[in-house]
Amino acid sequence: GKNEYDLLVIGGGSGGLACAKEAAQFGRKVAVLDYVEPSPQGTKWGLGGTCVNVGCIPKKLMHQAALLGSALKDAQHYGWNIAQPVHHSWSVMAQAVQNYVKSLNWGHRVQLQDKKVKYFNMKGSFSDLHTIRGLTKAGKETIVTAENIVIATGGRPKYPMQIAGALEYGITSDDLFWLKESPGKTLTPFVFNVSLECAGFLTGIGLDTTVMMRSIPLRGFDQQMASLVTEHMESYGTKFLKRCFPTKVEKLESNRLQVTWKNTDLGTEETESFDTVMWAVGRAPDTETLNLETVGVKTNSESGKIIVDASEATSVPHIYAVGDITEGRPELTPTAIAAGKLLAQRLFGQSSELMDYDNVPTTVFTPLEYGCVGLSEEAAVQCYGSDNIEVYHAYYKPLEFTVAERVATQCYIKMVCLRESEQRILGLHFIGPNAGEVIQGFGLGIKCGATYPQLMKTIGIHPTCAEEITKLHITKRSGLDAVVTGC
């Protein structure tokens, strides 16, 4: 018989919602299934996916809370008289953030309604090629059929199951943003940007925070930039336990948690107690309960992610996938949204434009932010050879830090270019305040094939941090001092 819907999207997150809403614009019959399996600690949330509920949004807001803490300190240098002591209330912040997130959940539901997209709060799984079985929390079943299906179920934080007590006593980012009470003295083992960002803002709001890392921070990112970021965090007050990994977590009588770990440098075993242990060991794709084998959608055996081609199609022609669930794609909201929209435009809007995953700009919202676009220095060297690239760099001091008497040791910019005559820019890296705002426009320039000479012809806006990028002229090769002096 005829399929009920033209498009069924499983997963109401960044990618899924963008795809569904775009398809609806073309007058198609669209449905979205969204369901949140509670975390092991019992946390759950509404429509919108990871970004809205337990990702970018609450993270940036809490990061902002921490930045405002620094602003309070700066303000005194600028003449503002604030009586000490100054306290931070987790519950005031958390409630404000959670209320805002809930307003977004509501906003998404209203939008779907406005665009006449049918929304099911159900967990979906494949019954056959065009049929999805949806299950509500109460166990009620609904069958939905569709011509085209998009899987956008995203991922969830992993637990290090090999560590005793990890599951029972630890939390993840899924829980952190919904805590009603302060997490207190916190340990975040392993180091993806999530854990650094969280450790950063927890430190900023005054909590005793420790990051534990086995090897390198921010794997996959430019390592020189990554170490500047962590160096800053150390001077900011975050404790680092380097070259260590946890072996067990136990609960004490006081209800605190005792963590035991191995220090690989010293070969010793150490323990300490914390109020909270937040795991950030990576995310696993949410595919287990989808029943993909029934319909033959292939996944990567190692990562579990769904394999797609350049048009977001899976191994089954009418089944597509976008977002964090797809293999080889950046785990970012804007790419998921763009991919979802373009997919809908190709399916229903006569477009043939494919998603361009190259040169996607991104920002790590650590206390001193790190924005980047393009290749890391090591990737450029690997790709072209160190003789064929030129790296321009500078240490600068944001004007606002001067009166505030803030140290700017890690405020640093690096631009990796091809060495040949045109000097096309391969990668741009910026550490400093408002890194995201700075990098965005340059990301656009790089998409246009910007070269070093073109950037140098661009006049700077004064006084900003971003203008330092247009003034880069010291190369690493020259060995000259790269500290910016004077106006």
Added chain:
Amino acid sequence: QEAAKYEKKVMVLDFVTPTPLGNSWGLGGTCVNVGCIPKKLMHQAALLGQALQDSRKFGWQFTEEVKHNWMTMTESVQNYIGSLNWGYRVALREKKVTYENAYGEFVGPHTVKATNKRGVEKLYTAERFLIATGERPRYLGIPGDKEYCISSDDLFSLPYCPRKTLVVGASYVALECAGFLAGLGLDVTVMVRSILLRGFDQDMANKIGEYMEEHGINFIREFVPIKVEQIEEGTPGRLKVTAKSTKGNEIIEGEYNTVLLAIGRDACTRKIGLDKVGVKINEKTGKIPVNDEEQTNVPYIYAVGDILQDKLELTPVAIQAGRLLVQRLYAGATSKCDYVNVPTTVFTPLEYGACGYSEETAVEKFGEENIEVYHSHFWPLEWTVPSRDNNKCYAKIICNIQDNERVIGFHVLGPNAGEVTQGFAAAIKCGVTKGQLDSTIGIHPVCAEV
């Protein structure tokens, strides 16, 4: 500094004629002493005041009453400026550039007379000369202006809080100063003769004005002051300002502690002996016309910066022009300063970054049917929790339909507008089109992704 790199014998003459109220400063020019630098720092102080309010919504708890101390801020700012003055003197010395704190004026071909503070005169000759004397604030020419009013030349080192202030003017200087003074908690009124931010995109200018009004700054529009009288002496004293309508005979009076004039700047070209060497200036504006290599009508005399006719009055432009000029003169380079698509930012309470054409200029140049304007309001994530100013921030790009929808104008109103605009300016220099803009992924969540 650039010329010294090429082992040329270089001398710099710098002298600051005190303001009518007796204010002076060190080496570095307007930007460092009475422009960009102190302005941005005081703007930052005002932004921090707002941050304090926001922080309560993010869970920070401290006493309700928070006051601002003008002296603490001004002292910090002046200390920083002092370090820059010092830094410049050291840099010149290290680069073996001779520096004299003396007033220079031409007395004959290839000859300059330098007069220092004590009146001692010296003569110097050089193969080439560069005039970069910049500008100073204009006065109204009404009774009481020089005696009782201050300008931006005085504001940043004012040794007392200005309190209730009347800002006269609608330039970016006027609006930026009014903005941060209000942000520090002062009672501020802006008196505007006609439009805001002449020369800027008027759509954006009006939004800036609206935002300022909604945030407690009073605007008196279509009036000009005709006299300023002192009611009481003091630091600050009390002044009475009488103003006349530009549209009729209505007269109004107001009482203020401080009157800040920001009605424009005049080039410092009238008293430097240009007539003695035959350098032509625009008699009306005082500005010096130059060719595209910054050369005046006298071949061995060049000019850069704010005194140039028909060029932008911006520090980075002056720096770039100066550097490139020297590279052409002494290093065989051929690059000329590119004055097109120079990005700029107005640091009003709601910051405004722009690059390229304003909407009205684009319409005038290309015709309304040949341009497309894409626009959007946005709400910075950081303003959601404190429930601040929903839908005030705004961005628009102007595209040339006939040229592959090339982006010819970029305008953004929102926090960190300068940081946002810089990269887009680079992209515009690369000829970015709307299509390329659309296919660029946004960084999330930031304002710039809009």
